Amino acid sequence: MALLDLAATADVRLSPAPVGQGRSSARHAPSRAAQPDPGQPSLAGVLRRLGTNLLVACVVPAVVFYSLFVAFGIWPAILSALAWSYGATAYRALTRRRASGLLLLTAAVLSVRTVIALLSHSTFVYFIQPVLTDALIGTAFLLSVFTARPVVARLAGDFYPLTDEQRARPALQRLFRRLTLLWALALLAKAAAMFALLQTQPLGTFLLAKSISIPLTNATCIVVTVLAATATARREGLLPRRTAILPAWALRTSRATS
Structure with missing residues (x-):
């Protein structure tokens, strides 16, 4: 669960708002395109959020699949990777947190692949x-x-x-x-x-x-x-x-x- 909590707590850090700016400094302030909104996240925060979503939605299912494939065979690997995606999605829903679109897409793709694998x-x-x-x-x-x-x-x-x-x-x-x-x-x-x-x-x-x-x-x-x-x-x-x-x-x- 700690890994799933990472996706929820990987919120971007907000830059501190400017304090003590007078009217003269406001008149000479750069345009919005030149200076970021103080409430916008930093690049490091965006990359951290990206990495966490990729880890939960893509890396972990792949590691689970190949690990169980080597240890137990193809069917435990297929079902375990799907179970991880469903479990991560359900955990987000139970804790009232929005699941990422990438996680939902991964769960949908694995669902289709699992159904086909079970039928053939x-x-x-x-x-x-x-x-x-x-x-x-x-x-x-x-x-x-x-x-x-x-x-x-x-x-x-x-x-x-x-x-x-x-x-x-x-x-x-x-x-x-x-x-x-x-x-x-x-x-x-x-x-x-x-x-x-x-x-x-x-x-x-x-x-x-x-x-x-x-x-x-x-x-x-x-x-x-x-x-x-x-x-x-x-x-x-x-x-x-x-x-x-x-x-x-x-x-x-x-x-x-x-």
């Missing part, structure tokens, strides 16, 4: 499930690009508390669409590549290629997403600029050493 005992059918899942999710991401609220826009609240006004900003709308398109293309490319390998390569070669290419692709997309979102958030005043961070760090350092 074919090795090919089992390993084709992630391929079909990537293809379906990638298609959903791609179609949502043409809607008023792309998938990334729906998931953004899990990692950064956005108001309706902030979500409606043109720069953020462009960011959401571009990142949704990025993930859609990555998912569809993974599905196509894994399907080709599954059809043409021995199972050992397929598993080796999958264990290398999938984490590498996911890590690349995550890095691009974080960098693009950070740059946009700084331009929009949702995160402090580097020029604002460095003077504050230097001031704290000088005070500590004086």
Whole structure:
């Protein structure tokens, strides 16, 4: 339960509000796009929230699955990974905390894969499930690009508390669409590549290629997403600029050493 509490307590730290500013300083204050709202979270808080949600929704189910697969076989692994996702979701509901969209998506995907696995005992059918899942999710991401609220826009609240006004900003709308398109293309490319390998390569070669290419692709997309979102958030005043961070760090350092 301590791990699940992490997701609830990984709230972003708020920057202290400015005190003692007179009218003259207010007249010369930078625009909203240049200076972040004092109530907005820090970059470290956003990354901590992102890491916690990924840990609960993705990393732990994967570790549970592979650990139990090695120790007890395929069926305990499948059911245990699904049980973790359901348990994490139920814990959030019982404690009246909102489950992240990523956790709900993981539970839904694992539910479909488990039902198919229970209805079929074919090795090919089992390993084709992630391929079909990537293809379906990638298609959903791609179609949502043409809607008023792309998938990334729906998931953004899990990692950064956005108001309706902030979500409606043109720069953020462009960011959401571009990142949704990025993930859609990555998912569809993974599905196509894994399907080709599954059809043409021995199972050992397929598993080796999958264990290398999938984490590498996911890590690349995550890095691009974080960098693009950070740059946009700084331009929009949702995160402090580097020029604002460095003077504050230097001031704290000088005070500590004086």
